[in-house]
Amino acid sequence: MPGVGSDKQLPASETALSTPYTAPTSYTVPTAAAVVKPTIVTPSASSVKATVGFLEKEDTVVKKQTPPVSPLPSKKPGDAGGLKLKVSVANSPRSSPKTVQQQTNVKKAEGAVGGMDVRDGDNAGREMAGSNLRSAVEMMGLEGDEGTIQSSVNSMKPVATPKSKSKASRLDVMAEYSKRHGDKELLNLVVIGHVDAGKSTLMGHLLYQLGSVNKKTMHKYEQESKKLGKSSFAFAWVLDETEEERTRGVTMDVAQTRFETDKKIVTLLDAPGHKDFIPNMITGTSQADVAVLVINATRGEFETGFDAGGQTREHALLARSLGVGQVIVAVNKMDTIDWSQERYQLITKKLGQFLTRQAGFREADVTFVPCSGLSGENLSRPPAVPELVAWYTPATTLVEQIDKLRPPVRPIDKPFRLNVSDVFTRVGSGFNVAGRVGSGFVQPGDKVIIMPAAMTATVKNVFIDDAPEAVAFAGDQVNITLSGVDMVNVNIGSCLCDPSSPTKSATRIRAKIVIFNIAVPITKGFPVVFHYQSINEPAVIKRLLSQLNRSTGEVVKRKPRCLVKNSSAVVEIELERSLCLELYTDFKDLGRFMLRSGGHTIAAGLVEEIVQSKMRQNGLS
Numbered sequence: 121m122p123g124v125g126s127d128k129q130l131p132a133s134e135t136a137l138s139t140p141y142t143a144p145t146s147y148t149v150p151t152a153a154a155v156v157k158p159t160i161v162t163p164s165a166s167s168v169k170a171t172v173g174f175l176e177k178e179d180t181v182v183k184k185q186t187p188p189v190s191p192l193p194s195k196k197p198g199d200a201g202g203l204k205l206k207v208s209v210a211n212s213p214r215s216s217p218k219t220v221q222q223q224t225n226v227k228k229a230e231g232a233v234g235g236m237d238v239r240d241g242d243n244a245g246r247e248m249a250g251s252n253l254r255s256a257v258e259m260m261g262l263e264g265d266e267g268t269i270q271s272s273v274n275s276m277k278p279v280a281t282p283k284s285k286s287k288a289s290r291l292d293v294m295a296e297y298s299k300r301h302g303d304k305e306l307l308n309l310v311v312i313g314h315v316d317a318g319k320s321t322l323m324g325h326l327l328y329q330l331g332s333v334n335k336k337t338m339h340k341y342e343q344e345s346k347k348l349g350k351s352s353f354a355f356a357w358v359l360d361e362t363e364e365e366r367t368r369g370v371t372m373d374v375a376q377t378r379f380e381t382d383k384k385i386v387t388l389l390d391a392p393g394h395k396d397f398i399p400n401m402i403t404g405t406s407q408a409d410v411a412v413l414v415i416n417a418t419r420g421e422f423e424t425g426f427d428a429g430g431q432t433r434e435h436a437l438l439a440r441s442l443g444v445g446q447v448i449v450a451v452n453k454m455d456t457i458d459w460s461q462e463r464y465q466l467i468t469k470k471l472g473q474f475l476t477r478q479a480g481f482r483e484a485d486v487t488f489v490p491c492s493g494l495s496g497e498n499l500s501r502p503p504a505v506p507e508l509v510a511w512y513t514p515a516t517t518l519v520e521q522i523d524k525l526r527p528p529v530r531p532i533d534k535p536f537r538l539n540v541s542d543v544f545t546r547v548g549s550g551f552n553v554a555g556r557v558g559s560g561f562v563q564p565g566d567k568v569i570i571m572p573a574a575m576t577a578t579v580k581n582v583f584i585d586d587a588p589e590a591v592a593f594a595g596d597q598v599n600i601t602l603s604g605v606d607m608v609n610v611n612i613g614s615c616l617c618d619p620s621s622p623t624k625s626a627t628r629i630r631a632k633i634v635i636f637n638i639a640v641p642i643t644k645g646f647p648v649v650f651h652y653q654s655i656n657e658p659a660v661i662k663r664l665l666s667q668l669n670r671s672t673g674e675v676v677k678r679k680p681r682c683l684v685k686n687s688s689a690v691v692e693i694e695l696e697r698s699l700c701l702e703l704y705t706d707f708k709d710l711g712r713f714m715l716r717s718g719g720h721t722i723a724a725g726l727v728e729e730i731v732q733s734k735m736r737q738n739g740l741s
């Protein structure tokens with residue numbers, strides 16, 4: 121079958137490094153039609169406990185750029201859901217689809233850290249999945265066991281910060297919040313997995329089965345993909361929208377859309393699997409509550425994805441480190457192995473051990489589903505293939521598993537934060553920003569401070585899925601019309617925040633990090649790429665302050681000379697330019713970051729302290 125199991129490689133010319141840094145952008149196609157209103161859920165005490173600290177986060181970039189000016193493209197008939205958004209870390213104007221070159225600029229940034237080419241990774245980490253990783257993950261408060269999670273994060277419990285009183289007086293926010301808490305729960309779900317595992321096909325087919333894509337559009341995709349000799353990618357085209365993605369059969373950006381099940385309204389983020397686009401995958405995953413990890417069950421292909429160099433482990437570890445607490449493993453392409461129970465059991469056993477023992481997921485938060493994205497078996501309808509029905513009992517479909525996922529706690533009682541993922545003008549409403557509300561809530565009429573420019577602006581309108589709203593809460597993807605500030609003061613990566621509690625802008629931070637399975641130890645001056653939300657920024661590990669016991673977090677050595685694989689430490693990191701960052705103790709979901717080097721993820725970290733802050737440097741304000 122075409123495409124099955126092929127390891128898609130991009131031509132070298134397209135992955136070559138040439139420019140040192142790219143700012144993120146996003147691509148939004150809101151529409152008045154088929155608007156799906158999100159429902160915010162107040163989780164039960166048990167779900168709160170089980171999801172300590174695992175909340176979605178926001179895009180941030182600190183890079184001066186000319187804001188693109190473009191009207192919003194209109195929705196195409198048959199597009200899934202009411203909103204389709206491409207989230208990426210490339211620097212194209214928001215209204216243009218990403219090109220391979222733009223996408224690979226991310227990699228260029230990594231290769232050019234500190235003026236040093238670290239692409240080949242000779243001095244960088246190789247594999248994340250070390251045998252001792254579990255204890256490292258535990259130290260980060262990511263331990264699967266609930267009790268241990270609690271004790272691990274006790275020392276860094278978020279501090280409740282007061283919400284803006286002026287806002288609360290204008291609208292009974294909690295009443296509004298409860299009103300929106302309808303029957304359906306809102307979930308942000310990222311689809312991850314090794315390249316070619318079938319992520320886009322699986323989700324495209326699911327969207328089709330759920331009626332989010334009409335027959336006419338699907339027929340069009342079938343015809344057009346056939347013409348290109350890529351008929352097996354027809355369902356993937358639902359999510360892979362750009363010409364480059366379709367002709368190459370490679371997802372490059374994170375595609376965002378929505379679908380509804382009986383119990384959930386799901387914001388779906390389809391992440392790229394190719395290793396060149398890990399920064400984009402991080403962007404998407406940092407906004408997710410839960411994940412579907414897609415596995416290619418084909419003989420030899422599961423092994424390739426799971427073994428050293430495959431993205432299965434890296435994606436799972438990244439997701440866990442970025443706060444995703446629940447994962448559904450979709451064991452896909454079961455049709456290629458004749459629905460073999462034996463093979464399914466082998467895969468679920470190996471992955472189950474890895475996810476719970478090394479990646480730090482709780483056993484109860486890992487579920488498995490056998491399916492075929494291509495044939496549509498066991499996605500939204502109970503299986504009918506006799507070979508599967510024979511042993512898969514009781515049968516649970518992918519949608520039923522999604523319905524069982526718990527929504528996270530939305531930090532609406534925290535000060536307002538929105539990291540800007542897009543800046544644009546809109547016909548009829550003027551200057552807009554897009555992004556996800558990271559914490560708190562926002563209403564038309566609110567005054568906000570834009571950081572790091574430190575400018576005040578007024579919120580004129582708040583839109584969710586292109587419909588005006590009286591208030592938007594943490595977790596909502598919004599477009600906000602601003603007035604009282606010049607557009608040049610707002611960039612992708614700027615943070616809109618509550619004037620009574622503005623965000624911090626950092627150039628140097630103290631952070632607790634867990635180091636993955638790196639090949640070369642980290643020493644003072646080690647260049648890294650700092651990934652925070654949707655941005656990536658060159659940085660340097662300036663000081664190694666202490667090495668920690670991976671299990672207890674106690675200091676075992678002060679001022680170590682180097683940090684080896686699978687260890688944990690407190691370090692000082694200097695950022696090339698200032699970033700709007702949050703402390704993990706204040707905003708647990710906004711205080712996490714990843715470090716990469718040489719194209720590999722080498723560590724996950726928590727921001728403990730802003731050591732140095734520069735508000736106006738490098739033309740950022």
Ligand SMILES: Nc1nc2c(ncn2[C@@H]2O[C@H](COP(=O)(O)OP(=O)(O)OP(=O)(O)O)[C@@H](O)[C@H]2O)c(=O)[nH]1
Pocket residue numbers: 121122123124125128313314315316317318319320321322352353356369370371372391392393394452453454455456491492493494495
């Ligand atoms: N036989 C079979 N082929 C599948 C199945 N799911 C996907 N494929 C094929 O696998 C190939 C890759 O599918 P995609 O959906 O593009 O995979 P992906 O994981 O989204 O790829 P990237 O995002 O680029 O990593 C296509 O040729 C699909 O038709 C399946 O369940 N069975």
